[in-house]
Amino acid sequence: MELRHIELSQLSVSSANMRGVTKKPDLTNILPSVRARGILVPLIVRPNGVEGAYEIVAGKRRYHAALTVAEEQDGIDPLPCAVMEAGDDAAALEASLIENIARLDSDEINRCESFTRLVREGRKVEEIGLTFGLTELQVKRTLAIGNLLPRIRTMYRADKIDAVTMRHLTLATKTQQREWLALVDCPEKHAPTGSILKAWLFGGSAIAAKVAMFDVADYTGEIVSDLFGEDSYFADADRFWTAQMAEVEKQASFYRDTGWTDVVVMERGAYFNGWEHERCPKKKGGKVFVSVSHRGEVTFHEGYP
DSSP states (O other): OEEEEEOGGGEEEOTTOTTOSSSOOOOTTTHHHHHHHOOOSOEEEEEOSSTTOEEEEEOHHHHHHHHHHHHHHTOOOOEEEEEOOTTOOHHHHHHHHHHHHHTSOSSHHHHHHHHHHHHHTTOOHHHHHHHHTOOHHHHHHHHHHHTSOHHHHHHHHTTSSOHHHHHHHTTSOHHHHHHHHHHHHOTTSOOOOHHHHHHHHTTTSOOBGGGOSSOGGGOOSOEEEOTTSSOEEESOHHHHHHHHHHHHHHHHHHHHHTTOSOEEEOOTTOOOOGGGSOOOOGGGTOEEEEEEOTTSOEEEEEEEO
């Protein structure tokens, strides 16, 4: 079988599903967990004959819980799925997967700590995934939580911090985690949480690698991957800005060399409102204005007086 994450819109319930197709299952005891943690146990699916689409052989309750959460929260992450090949014995595959998943500790933090110990003992991410029926991304996420400082894990277990805060703390170095805990302990200061925490970790603004004008492959600074999101971030904002503005100046020189009267690089964070200016082409003395956001995004506005 192949383990992968599949978008909710690509899934439907198979007529072979033991729970049937039409009747909506009782989600009472599963919905709270899915709301809080997402889908942790892979669904068993197989291609349904339409390109990119899959039918659910086992996991109907998890699928309907995901539909409910997606409607409540305006979306949900792709679901972990075990993809069967045609002709696989679904019953045997399901029994094997359930048996492996049953070995996992029911407490999420205990499970994270157990995976971390396995890695220290020499087990590879791929091996852990195969053993417990998890995708590589799920294992990496679990390990990231297991590598948090013990006190942070304890706070999460006791519901003293939420899942978003915990996930952002997986982006932090051990030094940053200790600094954050010091803020928690200080009655005169406030420890950042949620989305504010991510900005705090990266020096005031989380700058995604995708906004870089320079070749990230040649960048020698540290880039931190967010295992719980889609982006990676520059760990050193000052180093990013040095590289980014050097590329802006290269592009500005190119504009000047190709006949534009001037290139005006605006103050970082300033907005350029095109409706406030009349258009002016290059041959009539037009300029290029460059707006730079605090998130590192750069936009060139050509043809203004």
